[in-house]
Amino acid sequence: MSVLLRAEHAGKAYGPLTALRDVSLTLDQARPSITAVVGESGSGKTTLARILLGLEVPTTGRVLYHDADLRTLGAAARLAFRRDVQAIFQDPYEVYNPFYRVDHVLTTPVRKFRLAKSAAEARVLIETALRAVGLRPEEILGRFPHQLSGGQRQRIMVARALLLRPKLIVADEPVSMVDASLRATILGSLRSLHEELGINIVYITHDLATAYQISHNILVMYRAGVAEAGAVDGIVTRPEHPYTRLLIASIPRVSTERNWVSEAETAVAGSAAAGGCSFMGRCPVAMSECAEAVPPLFRTAADRAVACYHYRTAPELAAADLGTVLTGMHEAGSRAAAG
Amino acid sequence: MSEAVLEVRDLRVSFAHPLGLVRAVDGVSFSLAPGERLGLAGESGCGKSTMALAILRMIRPPGRIDGGSVRLDGVELSVLNEEAMRRLRLAGIALVPQGSMNSLNPVMRIGAQIEDALADHGVSLSRTALAERIADLLETVGLRAGVAASYPHQLSGGMKQRACIAIAICLRPRVIIADEPTSALDVVVQRQVMETLARVQRDLGAAVILVGHDMGLMAQFVDRLGIMYAGRLVEVAPVGQMVTVPRHPYTRALISSLPSLEHRGGLQGIPGLAPLLRDLPSGCAFHPRCSLAGERCRIETPALRPMGGNAVAACHLAEPVA
Ligand SMILES: Nc1ncnc2c1ncn2[C@@H]1O[C@H](COP(=O)(O)OP(=O)(O)OP(=O)(O)O)[C@@H](O)[C@H]1O
Numbered sequence: 209m210s211v212l213l214r215a216e217h218a219g220k221a222y223g224p225l226t227a228l229r230d231v232s233l234t235l236d237q238a239r240p241s242i243t244a245v246v247g248e249s250g251s252g253k254t255t256l257a258r259i260l261l262g263l264e265v266p267t268t269g270r271v272l273y274h275d276a277d278l279r280t281l282g283a284a285a286r287l288a289f290r291r292d293v294q295a296i297f298q299d300p301y302e303v304y305n306p307f308y309r310v311d312h313v314l315t316t317p318v319r320k321f322r323l324a325k326s327a328a329e330a331r332v333l334i335e336t337a338l339r340a341v342g343l344r345p346e347e348i349l350g351r352f353p354h355q356l357s358g359g360q361r362q363r364i365m366v367a368r369a370l371l372l373r374p375k376l377i378v379a380d381e382p383v384s385m386v387d388a389s390l391r392a393t394i395l396g397s398l399r400s401l402h403e404e405l406g407i408n409i410v411y412i413t414h415d416l417a418t419a420y421q422i423s424h425n426i427l428v429m430y431r432a433g434v435a436e437a438g439a440v441d442g443i444v445t446r447p448e449h450p451y452t453r454l455l456i457a458s459i460p461r462v463s464t465e466r467n468w469v470s471e472a473e474t475a476v477a478g479s480a481a482a483g484g485c486s487f488m489g490r491c492p493v494a495m496s497e498c499a500e501a502v503p504p505l506f507r508t509a510a511d512r513a514v515a516c517y518h519y520r521t522a523p524e525l526a527a528a529d530l531g532t533v534l535t536g537m538h539e540a541g542s543r544a545a546a547g
Numbered sequence: 548m549s550e551a552v553l554e555v556r557d558l559r560v561s562f563a564h565p566l567g568l569v570r571a572v573d574g575v576s577f578s579l580a581p582g583e584r585l586g587l588a589g590e591s592g593c594g595k596s597t598m599a600l601a602i603l604r605m606i607r608p609p610g611r612i613d614g615g616s617v618r619l620d621g622v623e624l625s626v627l628n629e630e631a632m633r634r635l636r637l638a639g640i641a642l643v644p645q646g647s648m649n650s651l652n653p654v655m656r657i658g659a660q661i662e663d664a665l666a667d668h669g670v671s672l673s674r675t676a677l678a679e680r681i682a683d684l685l686e687t688v689g690l691r692a693g694v695a696a697s698y699p700h701q702l703s704g705g706m707k708q709r710a711c712i713a714i715a716i717c718l719r720p721r722v723i724i725a726d727e728p729t730s731a732l733d734v735v736v737q738r739q740v741m742e743t744l745a746r747v748q749r750d751l752g753a754a755v756i757l758v759g760h761d762m763g764l765m766a767q768f769v770d771r772l773g774i775m776y777a778g779r780l781v782e783v784a785p786v787g788q789m790v791t792v793p794r795h796p797y798t799r800a801l802i803s804s805l806p807s808l809e810h811r812g813g814l815q816g817i818p819g820l821a822p823l824l825r826d827l828p829s830g831c832a833f834h835p836r837c838s839l840a841g842e843r844c845r846i847e848t849p850a851l852r853p854m855g856g857n858a859v860a861a862c863h864l865a866e867p868v869a
């Protein structure tokens with residue numbers, strides 16, 4: 209069975225608040241992909257990440273690891289899951305024990321999963337991983353976590369993921385705290401991990417531009433729901449959902465054209481009608497029917513779907529079938545197989 | 548140049564470190580015209596925040612200001628006593644520090660934090676006048692007056708950042724230094740916050756120094772841009788010129804490290820590692836990472852030279868543009 213992890217109708221409510229609504233997603237071991245989940249803070253991205261990692265139990269739907277519900281995994285399967293599925297978080301500070309040198313987060317997995325036969329071999333493995341993410345081992349090893357910068361700590365977490373060779377990495381805002389150049393370097397190393405080792409990556413971010421650069425698929429989230437999903441190329445170059453358009457228009461470009469400052473169209477949220485499209489209050493092209501019901505997904509092409517009534521002439525796509533528009537997966541698979 | 552609102556000359560700051568002196572700001576000079584928006588960009592650790600703090604004489608041990616001059620409206624700040632300097636922060640030059648939205652006092656209402664800033668500078672108003680002033684300030688930065696009664700955790704990131712701007716401008720400063728004011732925010736909120744900063748700045752007639760590393764943000768916001776590398780300015784130019792004809796190879800590398808939205812597959816960090824400030828390479832500090840570097844670059848430290856237009860760059864190989 210090549211399905212590694214499958215979310216089926218995953219949703220999460222905290223009392224009256226819906227943090228995530230009905231997301232279905234399949235991560236296939238034989239066809240690894242990089243899937244970006246993009247949206248503003250509070251849109252449900254992190255909730256989705258935590259549900260995939262088994263850190264949060266969905267209140268609707270379920271997550272399956274090799275066809276077994278995460279909630280009822282046996283001890284052996286749980287251990288396998290812990291190795292197969294790795295997390296990289298925004299600020300990894302909490303991962304570090306302040307009383308241990310940073311070496312600890314690297315030597316522990318080497319020992320636990322028996323990655324090296326000798327101390328010397330372990331050292332080589334660790335140094336190679338550190339260099340792969342642009343760190344000087346001699347500047348890093350032997351230091352305590354507080355003696356390193358946020359960017360350095362973050363890259364150590366990527367190096368750690370490199371050591372473990374998991375099948376899936378869920379990276380939640382892994383580069384939002386580092387500068388633009390390091391961002392490119394770190395994401396580049398994630399991308400090579402995917403290409404060289406066939407690792408699935410779920411890349412959670414608010415940065416559509418980096419998502420475009422490294423992913424095959426993209427899920428644009430808005431207020432707990434999927435606004436638009438599919439192959440990254442079409443969505444970034446020809447966005448359909450008004451929210452995706454707003455996101456793209458808000459990216460500051462290196463150009464002499466100042467289309468950015470002094471516009472009113474980013475006007476802050478009006479109230480969305482309860483039960484209607486959650487973007488309606490900010491939408492420049494809202495129609496009366498947008499207030500009536502939450503828009504379903506419409507499949508506007510083989511490799512994309514959008515939750516917006518402006519596309520209602522396209523066939524409706526059942527939420528459970530969201531994965532079928534994520535065709536980047538197949539391309540990714542063939543590329544990885546070839547390479 | 549007497550028309551400059553802020554004039555920084557040969558500013559130098561270092562940190563004591565057991566393995567050697569860290570020269571975080573190493574002879575930086577620039578001036579700021581009234582109402583001008585100047586950007587300072589460079590990789591993490593190149594000394595941007597240290598420079599911002601040094602302008603306000605806020606460097607704490609193990610750091611020290613080793614020399615240089617900072618003039619605000621012609622008045623030399625390095626000779627002011629601590630009390631005068633304290634008054635000048637906020638009223639003359641206001642800093643929105645890096646990460647400030649996360650260092651708002653969590654157990655104090657926003658209104659009270661603005662009140663504190665005002666009181667700290669000897670502004671004494673009646674209860675009602677004070678409440679009005681705070682409401683005004685909040686509205687100026689696009690927040691409802693009711694936000695005064697909120698605690699930081701009740702606000703979104705964008706709202707907290709606006710509150711920080713409100714505090715910074717409460718005494719109508721001549722210069723606002725904003726250190727990465729939007730790096731933790733998503734692009735839509737970033738754009739809103741920067742629009743607010745732009746409007747506030749225009750209304751006050753204040754000049755702005757925007758510190759950051761996102762060349763896109765710089766291109767959209769500032770008039771003139773300085774690029775810092777290893778504690779020094781290596782290029783300063785009007786931003787339009789900087790993005791169309793960058794003269795320094797490092798500036799070009801910074802620009803190309805930004806992800807494109809036009810074509811895929813070109814995500815390119817700057818090769819090599821940022822240098823250790825306590826153990827800088829000889830000659831041009833950028834030479835180990837520069838594909839063009841030659842013999843001279845390894846030996847001789849380049850000085851800033853005119854590059855045509857109003858640009859200067861510190862590179863032996865850069866040619867002035869006609
Ligand atoms: N309190 C301190 N003690 C010792 N060294 C320091 C201290 N503060 C800064 N430094 C050093 O000074 C140099 C410049 O740091 P600074 O914070 O000014 O960089 P920056 O350009 O603002 O970086 P970033 O983009 O990460 O904010 C770095 O090498 C840093 O390690």
Ligand SMILES: [Mg+2]
Pocket residue numbers: 595596597645726
């Ligand atoms: Mg800084």
